[in-house]
Structure formats: structure tokens, C-alpha cells
Amino acid sequence: MTDPNLHLVVMAGGSGTRFWPKSTSKRPKQFLSFGTAPDAPSLLQQTLSRFDGMVPESNRVVVTTRLLESAVESQVTRAVSILAEPQGRNTAPCVYWAARAVFEKDPKGVMLVMPSDHTIPRLADFQNTVTRAVAWAKSHDDLVTLGVSPTRPETGYGYLKTANGLTGVEGSGGFGVEAFVEKPDLARATEYIQTGNYLWNGGMFVWRADVILKAFDDFMPEMRREWEAAGRKVEVAYPRMTATSIDYGVMERARNVVTFTLDCGWDDLGSWTSLEALAEKLSARHEAGVVTGGQAISVESYGCIVDAPGKLVALLGVEDLIVVQQGDAILIAKKDRAQDIKLIVEKVKATRPELA
């Protein structure tokens, strides 16, 4: 049974470069499928279907930029609403707009704010946590964030420092949040893991629309001011709104933040190398490494990541390479340089912008 007071807000305006050439400026990560099945759903489609049986289709909103609006349209059903931002302004304006839309439709509505480009292998565990978070948000004027149970001393994520456990909800895993912590160095991340009091900040939120709008009024009062001054015209309001993250603009300042611990194999797919951890789930393991698209044959090659849908990739005497083909572009990168794909994309933008 879906809950008519639940509203899914999927943020799908991002435009990363880390998966180039599979991702491009017109087809960023959220629109991609990773996996060898030709009809595998995209990360955006997976994000939406994750809430089947929970959020009615007509209560689903995808916030994106105008550049990506038609890409979203082609991947979602007609019942899903699309809010197309005139330009990307980080997450705070996006959440503000969505919160106003939800509040106008359903003043008691609970928003589930979700990124569109992560993977969640264990769906039942995820839904279980969301259900508890929703129950809390309905009955408390709190900002709920889902805190990911960390599995390694990752230096690429922010952390949530937890306070006392919550009382009054069934099951465990609910805590107050004492602080939002920036990406740590390795020593500090290792310490965080050892204390057991830290969770990864995965950017997933559950709150009533009225509660987050109140928080905006408290910490970013200019949002309401600009919005109403613009007569609610998004073209006028957007360029004037503060381009910052919801974390920085609201969450780090608010005192009514709680978290529910999420333990579901979550991964933000930060780069090609994160596919290695998912290889088993994708049935993508190969003697030469991981093949998430196309077919590979190899002779004395190891530790590679291959994505070339419809192609045959032959590897001879190579190790730890990322090999990606999409359309007219082919990337060959050493795996430990995955974070520098952006340097390649800059060069592509300069010389062959249609491929960037």
C-alpha cells in the first residue's frame, strides 16, 4: 500500500565527468545503466522504482536542469512530475522549490529527498530504514537524514557524528546528530570508524515539507524572500537564490537533526573503480577484471574495468586499465588515475565539445 502523504523528490540535475565517455554533459551518470543486460534500468529509474509500493506515482517529482529535462522525460512515466531548473544552483534551491511544491499540494506531506545516481543493492533493508524514518518525521518536527553505515575509512565522503539514540521508535538505528563533519584525512577517517559513532553522509533526507520550510526561514530567509519577490516565477527567482548545498545552508546549522542508520550496500558510484565492488551483483566479473558493458577477451591481463556496450574488447598483457567506449569516444586510463578523468574531459571540451 502506498502512503498518499509521502512525496518522493529525486535530485537529478548533476553533471559529473567521472564516467566520461559513458557519461557526457547531456547524459550524466544518473541516466546510465551499469551492467551487461541491454535493458538494465538507469540509476534514475532504479531510484524511482525503489519506492514502488511506498510512494504513489503521482507523488513523485524529479528536479533537474532544463538541459536534462528531455533526458528525464524519456526515462520516467508520465505520472512523474518534472521540475526543470533554469540552471543548476546546487541543492538548496532545488530542495526549496520542491518543498514549496509538496507543501502546496499536501501541507502535511512528508518528503523523501534522494540523489538519483547512487546504487542500493539491498532494497528490503533500505525500505525498512526509510519506513522508520518516515514514521519519525511524521510525528516529530525533525530533519531526518539517512546515515550510511560505513564499511571502510573512506576519505571521499562527509560524516555524521551521532549523539544519543532516539527513543519512541520501533527498532534501533535512530540517533540524534551532533555534527556534520567534512571529508576527513585517512587517519581521522580510521578513527571515526573505530569509535562507531560516525556514519557516512549520503545526502538522503526525510522530513515534512513544513519542517524544512521552517528551517529555510530560520537559516536561509533570503530563499522565501527571493521566491516571493519573483512572484514565484522560477526563471526570475532562481538566479537570485543562494547557490549552496542543503547541508551547508541548513543541515549543519539546524539543531533538530536526527539520523537513521542505513545498512544496505549503498554506494555513490564515485568513479569507475567503484564498479569493482559491485561486480558480483552485476555479474560482471571477468578473468581480466570487471566488464560492465560489451564483451572482453584477454591474454595475461588483470584488474581491468571494461565498459563498451556492443563491442568486443581484447586485452593483451595489460593491467589495471579502465577501458570505456561510447559512440565516437574511447578512454584508456590507468585505474589509479580515475579521479583525473576530469582533466581529459577538459581537453575534450576544448577540441571535440560534441563528445564531452
Next chain:
Amino acid sequence: MTDPNLHLVVMAGGSGTRFWPKSTSKRPKQFLSFGTAPDAPSLLQQTLSRFDGMVPESNRVVVTTRLLESAVESQVTRAVSILAEPQGRNTAPCVYWAARAVFEKDPKGVMLVMPSDHTIPRLADFQNTVTRAVAWAKSHDDLVTLGVSPTRPETGYGYLKTANGLTGVEGSGGFGVEAFVEKPDLARATEYIQTGNYLWNGGMFVWRADVILKAFDDFMPEMRREWEAAGRKVEVAYPRMTATSIDYGVMERARNVVTFTLDCGWDDLGSWTSLEALAEKLSARHEAGVVTGGQAISVESYGCIVDAPGKLVALLGVEDLIVVQQGDAILIAKKDRAQDIKLIVEKVKATRPELA
């Protein structure tokens, strides 16, 4: 002025695997262009045009296999004859058939027997040597071979050991041949270079048709026997003819072999790595290495060889790779494994034969 007694015989039946996937079983090396110009002539076309102004078009014969006959037709003018072998049987049957064809047309004809898949950068030097070889062959009952002036102690070629210089021809560079020498090890090759008495055996021959037919009768008498027993029907004769090389069957046994020294930048394009030496001529040099097809961009990448016509290849943090794309196949090989591409091709034949 072309010479009506000259007859060009181009051997184009070879089917190597060293340039896979640019070369395939249906499109071996001789049909390929190396170079970034989209209309660059193939190696076969270059071989034919090398004799413009020397051999009349109607005196040109391409010997190939039936599998490759239509590929040859698509690359040569209609004046050129094609002899399509029922199957490849090495070079001796091929030369025998061509020699009979030339002799029947022109009993005094001089044959220029040339491989179809080599490069010769300095055309004038080549033609100069050929002219002297032709003059000798017309007036002597000798088997003339062009001996390539060696530039390095190559272990991948056979060598010709020269004897005394020839007398009675203008210019220098003509020698008797004392012996044909098999591919040497490095120590021996180095010694050969130092003595100055050795040339590379490039498989290029100049002789009168009657002289080579006499040599066949002396050393491979079964060739005439099978040919005539089969009523000159190639389908019947070919399977019965000895499948060996002209070198092994005739040249190594004959005593009337002479050579003219060829110094023209000749290269047999034995593998992808041989393109590095040709990079300057091909205008193919790139900061990351050599790009003989398509476009490359790179970040901290060195010593690579890229051939991907129409594609953009991006290299990030990689060294000494061969990257080749053709149709649905992409090869990534470590450069020092270029000789092992055949291992890859065997696997392709087993799993995706249409790409081999």
C-alpha cells in the same frame, strides 16, 4: 615510358594476424592504409603505383586467394589481371602460375615479383635499383633478388650473404649471392651487420619468365608435371602442388642467384610497433606516441600507438600501449606483446569469428 616486356606480379594472398583488428581474415594487411589521410592508398595500391611509368597497366597481375579476390577487385583498375588461387599454398605455386601466365603472353618477358604489403618510402631510389636489376635480368640467365640494405641487427628477417660484385652493369650494388641465411639470433645478426656482406631478404625478385621456369624444372620438377597433368586447370593442379616458399623451393638451391642492393627505407610492416619508425612520414607523431588513424588526446601518457579511424581516443596515465579500434573490435595491448596478437586472434576466432 613503360617497357612492354616488363610484367609486374604482385603477391597479395597473405593473411596475417599481426594488425588485428585493423586487419581481419577478409581484409588482411595489404588492403589497409596506414596514415591519417582518409583517402590514403592501401599497401596493395601503393605497390602497384610504385611501377607507374615502368610497367604497362595491362602487364600487371595480382595473385591472391579466392577469399580475397573481390577485395582485390575493389582496389585495382580493370586493366590489372587477377589470378585467384583456389587456396593459399605459399609462394612457390603462386610464382609458378604467374610465370607460366607471363611466359605464354610474352616469352621474353621479365617478371618483377613483389609482396603487396610492404612500404617503400624513397620511391626514386627503389625505381633506380629495379631498373638496374631489370637490365641485368634481360641480358643474363640469372635469378635476381633485391637485397635490402640492413639498418639494424634485425632477428626477424632472413639474410642474403653476398659474394663478389657483379661486373658489366652501370652503378654499384650488384653482387652474386653466396647463401640464403635463416633468421639469425641477435649475436649473429650483429655480426652480419658488421661484416657488411649481408643484406635482408625482402622477397622481391626480378627474372625472365623462361629463367624461373627453367629453375622450377631443375629444382621442383613436380610443378610442371602436376600442372600439365591437371590440364592446366588450377582447381585440379593447386592442391597437388608443393606448398612451399619460392625461397626454399628454388632460390636456396639455385647457383645463378644475384642481388642488387636496395636502399630505399623499405619496411615490411611486421607489426604495430613498426609504425613507430614510419611516424614522421605518416605525419602521425603525437605527444602520447603515434596516431595512425583517428584523433588522440592525452594526459601524462607516452609511447603509445593508436589507430582508430573516426574516433577520439583519450589516454590518461598510460604508457607503451597499442590501441586499435575497427568496427566492433577494440584491442588494447602492451607494446612489447605485439607479436602475441595472434593469441588474441585465436580467441576471437573461437568466440566471435565474424570479427577475426
